[in-house]
Amino acid sequence: MLITDQNPFNKSIMIALLGKPNAGKSTLINYLLGFDLTIVSPMPQTTRNQFHCAFTVDTTEVVLVDTPGVHSSSKELNIRMNGQAQYGSEGADLNFLLIDVNKDIIEEAKSFMKEFEKDLRRTWIIFTKIDRADLSTIDFDEKFEALKEIIPNAEKYYTISAKEGTNVHTLTGDICDTATEGPHLYPNGTVSNKNERFFATEYIREQTFRILKDELPYEIAVVIEDFQDGFKDAEKEISRDTKISASILVNRPSQRAIVVGSKGKNIKEIGTCARKKIEAMVGDRVHLNLHVKVSPKWFKNNFVLDEIGLPRTHKSNRVWRKK
Ligand SMILES: Nc1nc2c(ncn2[C@@H]2O[C@H](COP(=O)(O)OP(=O)(O)OP(=O)(O)O)[C@@H](O)[C@H]2O)c(=O)[nH]1
Ligand SMILES: [Mg+2]
Structure with a gap:
């Protein structure tokens, strides 16, 4: 879709949210959007399709790609869900790899990469659900260094709670700073590519x-x-x-x-x-x-x-x- 008469100062960025099932991808998207667009449940494998969720901050358009959690399965439905995660990251400028800090962080990343089967391009690591963790027991710098061995294109990390909004404002600011000049994909007010x-x-x-x-x-x-x-x-x-x-x-x-x-x-x-x-x-x-x-x-x-x-x-x- 070509939108004519765009502001010449428009900026945009597309980010794929990736991770294992239940990592908190859809919850973070809803928090950033400011309303419940994408579905969330306490059970894993809730999201089945990849799709765009868009919002604007001043002249910056942020397109977040929700994706199904990547998991191991030989069932056709699940194979296709994993395919959606790969497809969702293809056109993105940046990936967020979400990892629940209450799980074994390194194992989660390894098992994600094993099933994802593709190298991740430019990636930020998003450690999620920090409201449920004893933060004094986790050395995030050390975890991030170990993660860089698994994901060489990991640039930096954030520790967030999408439930309580902790550190999400910092993330939003950095997303906008990273967006580059270019036309918007969607007209103002369009929140998704799905109907x-x-x-x-x-x-x-x-x-x-x-x-x-x-x-x-x-x-x-x-x-x-x-x-x-x-x-x-x-x-x-x-x-x-x-x-x-x-x-x-x-x-x-x-x-x-x-x-x-x-x-x-x-x-x-x-x-x-x-x-x-x-x-x-x-x-x-x-x-x-x-x-x-x-x-x-x-x-x-x-x-x-x-x-x-x-x-x-x-x-x-x-x-x-x-x-
Ligand atoms: N305590 C806490 N719970 C969270 C947080 N983020 C997500 N959750 C909960 O974790 C569960 C899974 O969240 P989702 O957003 O559906 O996770 P997802 O990564 O989209 O999962 P799939 O769609 O299955 O891949 C839900 O019960 C959320 O309420 C958080 O920051 N803190
Ligand atoms: Mg989801």
């Missing part, structure tokens, strides 16, 4: 993480069947609410019963909570119609994986092509 349909599926999936425990959210995908934008015509005094119909795909019939819940309790709660978040996004009333569909082994099905925005990678398995 409302995508975020509607994410907000429904987010509720499945919150309401359904254990392994079930990993075997769930959400597909929009129909999305009709609402409209208001004040002159003619007519209006229509946004109408969304979505399917929650599960792998087995027994999972369908759990998602629905006793007397429909779970599906109702998923729908109500997701609807509120979608309404905040579209700025309008929303009718959300959810169905649960059994789609055996959807996570191996090429059609479903393509539909949810996860293309094949060079490591992809043989997959079902059934529609």
Whole structure:
């Protein structure tokens, strides 16, 4: 997209947020944006797709690329998620490698690099969740020196808490100082390269993480069947609410019963909570119609994986092509 009439003093920077699952990538993005755009959960592998999240500070545009946490798996869904992390970092000017300081820092970096399989170009190390750590027991300078053996292009490090905002302002200042002169990628006010349909599926999936425990959210995908934008015509005094119909795909019939819940309790709660978040996004009333569909082994099905925005990678398995 070419935006004409740009301020000649415009600056921009694109940063890919990378790391193991649960490192706090999406939480940091939401903190920097100032609102909850991307979904977060206490469980690993919440983010499945790479996408842009944009904001501006004066004349500087910052594009943050959220990516799925890189992990080891031979399953097709997970292979494609890892591929998204690689793809997300490709066009970026800078990488942030997020590492939870409550884990074994060096092991986390090693296992990230093993699965990522590519050298990281210019990288800043972001040590996360410092609010939960005993900082007197961690020598960050020493850890950073050891990390440089694993990631030679690591330039510097930050210690942050995205939950409490600790040191995030320093990071924001340094991001803006690092941005270079150039045109903005997105018009002012555009926050993502993904559309409302995508975020509607994410907000429904987010509720499945919150309401359904254990392994079930990993075997769930959400597909929009129909999305009709609402409209208001004040002159003619007519209006229509946004109408969304979505399917929650599960792998087995027994999972369908759990998602629905006793007397429909779970599906109702998923729908109500997701609807509120979608309404905040579209700025309008929303009718959300959810169905649960059994789609055996959807996570191996090429059609479903393509539909949810996860293309094949060079490591992809043989997959079902059934529609
Ligand atoms: N205490 C604390 N918790 C945090 C912090 N940052 C993130 N979390 C929590 O860590 C969990 C995972 O956060 P996410 O932002 O979803 O992590 P992620 O790296 O995006 O995870 P994936 O999408 O699975 O790769 C959530 O429960 C967050 O609330 C932090 O600075 N402090
Ligand atoms: Mg995430």
